[in-house]
Structure formats: C-alpha cells, structure tokens
Amino acid sequence: METRVLTDGSVTLSPPVAGDIDVITEACQDPAIAAWTNVPSPYTRADSVRFVGDIVPAKWADGFPEWAIRTSLHERLCGMVGFLERGAEIPEIGYWIAPDARQHGLATAAVRLACDFAFAADGMGVSRIEWRAFVGNLPSAAVARRTGFQYEGIARHGTVQRGVPRDVWVAGLLPDDPRTPTGTWPI
C-alpha cells in the first residue's frame, strides 16, 4: 500500500520520519504507554529507530498503516495511531498520545480519520475494525466509545503483552455504525 496523509483540517496523520525518532523515544518513556500497549519496555532510542525505519514501512507494505499524529499547534509529533492485523482482513486499531498532548481530543480525532480511511474503498476497504484494550484502560475505552465503537465483551487472555496473557475489553466498529457513543460500555 502507498503511504497516505490524512487530515481533518486540524489534525494531520502522516507516516513518522527520522526527525520523529527522539520524540517517540521520549514519549515511550511514559509509564502509561508502557503499561497499556505492547511497545518494548524499557524503550530505547534503538527501538524507535527500528520502529520508524523498519516496522512502519513494512506495515505500510503489508497494508497496515501507521501514522504520526500532528497538529499545527504542536511543533512535535503528538502521538501515533495505526492498525495491526487481528484476523483475516480485520484490522485492530491502536494509539497513544504523548503525556503533554493528552486531554485535547487528539486521539479521538486521529481514530476518526484512521477509521474513515480503513472503511474507504480507496483506503483499506475493510468491513470491521476491532479495538482491544487491557481491562481497566478507561482513557482508551473513552476514545473508542466516543468514536462509535460498540462494546462486545471481554476476551480472557485475549492478547499477550510481553509474554504475559492479558484479559482484554473488545469492541467493534462497522461501516454503517453511528460514529457517536452507543451500545453498553462498562465505563
């Protein structure tokens, strides 16, 4: 897949570049990112070099985008949003926001843009997007709920974090779902 840049006029998603490596390294020192995602922990500059130089290009080539989240108000990258393969043709959305850029709706805006792209015929053309978060990740659940994902339940040991099985909340978004809070969320 060719890389694509997406924007809603305020938030822009574009692939991370070499100039983002140090900002990503710094953001991934955040204990919340280590606790709630699968990034390496401890996170080193070499991890960021490999992420930007190898992992992200390989994911785009496989049809699974990864974008840096940027705004005109922030000089530095604010976070990341992207997809990983959850099953046959089903992408799972993932995201983090740097601690100093939280609480401004950037994750919400980025998830909306990424999901529009995933459903678009000239994007990924998928018919379902999955969201999974370790049970208890309330800030992530709030983003998923706000963007229209519908809560579907708990998958016990539904994912593995650094070798440890973890229970996950599971939610899904279909192309015709309303993009507003709906369904019964446990939060």
Ligand SMILES: CC(C)(COP(=O)(O)OP(=O)(O)OC[C@H]1O[C@@H](n2cnc3c(N)ncnc32)[C@H](O)[C@@H]1OP(=O)(O)O)[C@@H](O)C(=O)NCCC(=O)NCCS
């Ligand atoms: C999960 C995570 C990305 C959520 O970040 P966030 O800043 O809370 O989410 P948003 O950027 O969408 O901002 C939403 C907050 O900004 C507020 N906000 C301000 N302006 C807003 C706007 N225009 N639109 C939406 N929300 C807005 C919202 O009220 C909300 O605050 P609240 O939760 O107190 O109500 C962040 O906590 C994080 O990076 N955590 C660590 C990594 C992680 O857990 N990733 C997900 C793994 S599944």
